[in-house]
Amino acid sequence: MNRVETSRKTHTGRKLTLYQKQNLVGWAFLIPATLLIIWMCFYPMLRALLLSFQSGTGARMSFAGLKNYAYLLKDGIFIQTLKNNFIYLIIQVPIMLVLALALAALLNNPHLRLRGLYRTAIFLPCATSLVSVSLIFRAMFAVGGFVNITLMKLGLIQTDINWINGSGETARALIIIALIWRWTGYNMVFYLSGLQSIDSTLYEAAYIDGANRFQQFRRITVPLLKPTILLTAILSTNGTLQLFDESYNLTRGGPSNLSMTMSHYIYRMSFETVPKFGYAAAMSYVIFILVAILALLQMKVGDKR
Amino acid sequence: MKRRLVSILTYTFLTVTAVFSVFPLLWMAISATNTSQVVLSGSLVPGTHLYDNYLALLQNQPVWRAMGNSFTYSIGQTLLAMVICSLAGYGFEVFHTRNKDRLMSLLLMAMMVPLAATMVPLFQMMGKMGLLNTAIGFVLPSVSTPFLIMMFRQSARSFPHDIIEAARIDGLNELQIFFRMFFPTMRATYAAALTIVFMNAWNNYLWPKVIMQTNDSMTMPMLTANLMSGYVVDYGMLMLAVLLSTLPTVIIFFLLQKSFTEGIAGAIKG
Structure with missing residues (x-):
């Protein structure tokens, strides 16, 4: 792998090395799944945390600290x-x-x-x-x-x-x-x-x-x-x-x-x-x-x- | 003598367990052919009221609509989940770097997040995006799951690296390698994923209950549950609805049982 990298580098100075290129392709493979989990799981989880410090009904919510937990x-x-x-x-x-x-x-x-x-x-x-x-x-x-x-x-x-x-x-x-x-x-x-x-x-x-x-x-x-x-x-x-x-x-x-x-x-x-x-x-x-x-x-x- | 006794005990235990496992489903199927009164009397004889129950059910609830919805949502979720999670599993394994491994451990934490916690924010998000009562709304939160990604990552581990190298030399790009080489070789894993996702999607109840608010967007589990909520419950009709909503998953179960168990075996290895 190393040898390939160096030969590529000398050949075309500004192009990505083979390793870097594959690394990027790899990210492309897993980005849809990752973004979906962040968007549909971690982000709502964060919103739920914020919600848990608020009280009120429907659209009228106000900060309530730890009242809900108490x-x-x-x-x-x-x-x-x-x-x-x-x-x-x-x-x-x-x-x-x-x-x-x-x-x-x-x-x-x-x-x-x-x-x-x-x-x-x-x-x-x-x-x-x-x-x-x-x-x-x-x-x-x-x-x-x-x-x-x-x-x-x-x-x-x-x-x-x-x-x-x-x-x-x-x-x-x-x-x-x-x-x-x-x-x-x-x-x-x-x-x-x-x-x-x-x-x-x-x-x-x-x-x-x-x-x-x-x-x-x-x-x-x-x-x-x-x-x-x-x-x-x-x-x-x-x-x-x-x-x-x-x-x-x-x-x-x-x-x-x-x-x-x-x-x-x-x-x-x-x-x-x-x-x-x-x-x-x-x-x-x-x-x-x-x-x-x-x-x-x-x-x-x-x-x- | 002692060995004989052990063997008798073994077979008795297994037979009793097997009978208990199958009986409720058998009882449900028999009850679908009887009137409510006969069902409640504890009868185990198949009756002749299957068609009457069917007509009553048709009059009562939009069964075929719900059936169609359940199929649309489940097939959509299954196809998308298989593509997105297998791409990710393959990516995590074949191109693995330290940062990608770290990301994977982070994503695994999503397995611990209860739907009860995300359901209200998700409901609000879907409302804002106008996705209530839609198939996309049903599918989005469960298309990408750590469990499935992990399963495909395990199977990618057994995919020979030499093949990938050879294909690269032959001039195939990475997506071509994935679709032309990985996909056909990993049929067993895809079959297992298909069973797991389809069953989860078909049987999902809480999430559709949250976002499907019209009769037209209802799923089969929602419809069957609704039949129980009246004051007078027609048990024959109810059991027919349960039968209809169970049939697709049972058929898939029998067709793909082997790959399902193999998939679980693959997921727990390593």
Whole structure:
């Protein structure tokens, strides 16, 4: 490369060197994508930050300092939605990831019969939109609906459970069930891809050394899949903190906001009542900061182990 | 004996999981053929009301309009995203310099930005540009995504540099190399990108809900969600709408399942 550069330079003094020319061409390739991300993501993010220091409605906004942030601490509904998001995160993400990992480990066995069929079936929910998932589950779990009737036939319950509006627990449980259904297969695919890059002779060696299946799983599979597990954990955390469709369509946030998510509340504050853009922006920054902190935390923990 | 037990447990666990995974979709499809009453009674027998539900749906909502919108927006987003992000991924990898690597890490931060935070400013920006209720408004915020750029960057890593050099010597310019050499070789990555972007675009709900304010610009997920909001919900009709809105993504899923999983595998490597 160096030799080419010097020969070019001596040949035509003011023309760009080959290296410089390629560097510029490279920038041309990535400029559309970069500008779009800056324009459609970073710039609005900055505007949201400015908004979060303002109060008022519609076009009449005035500087309010940290008032919006201070109000967050007093807003019972916001605190409830924050709690809800954390309940979803703490209960749903671990269950789903462990389940996905177990399924991937089982399906990675090349001697397993019907492997492709199992994989396709478990992966299929990913093709369903979150709105569809919400509506299907809302209909299945309706009072007097399929799930209640089946549970009664099985003798597991005596009377109908009002899943959607009965209590905060049932409504949140319903959202968690729907989330696990929708996303387990998706995460399983990540693990299956990760497993394929693990050398199978490792397992043979462990087998000869007398390690049983569970020990092999703990000592070989989990450590070698660590980067993938980290990635899925970060993606799911991010997704869970941003939940909207399920809260909005499956439970409508009810009963009395007990299953509502932060994004749902932000949407309500921005578009369903008298718009409080400033307050909504402050809330959205809470989500952003939580996502950032949790991602960093997970990367730290992932690095240590 | 013990091995037998383990194998029985394995197959039972997998079968139960597979059945639970497929059942809600099956239930939805069956329900689309029944009346609301039959759906609520918990029946699992396909009925004869599919056409009646269809007529009711047509009368109730502009289904084909919404279907057409969803296809227009999703196909537009898919094509643009594939071109723009693959150009960028290729650029970041083939012409990489320290500054470009720095820029890439900066762009990756966009993955952490929640839509809830940008939605109000974006809504105001779209309003000012007159892009509310338009396909461009739908597409703009999600055409360029760090995830897709990263995916193409990973695949560009496996694209042999010798080919690029040889093509340069043959007198092809950089864009020609990209479209004539990279594009055809990386079909698998493009197929994966197609599945991922199309599904995301088709299933997107919050953003179209923010900017599509007329019945004429509505998407399929918006339409199905609207059916649930009345006091009396016709479950048969609702499930038919859900079926219609799920069908395109399920078809793509079956056609491109392999490349989808390969794409994920490519994205997580390295």
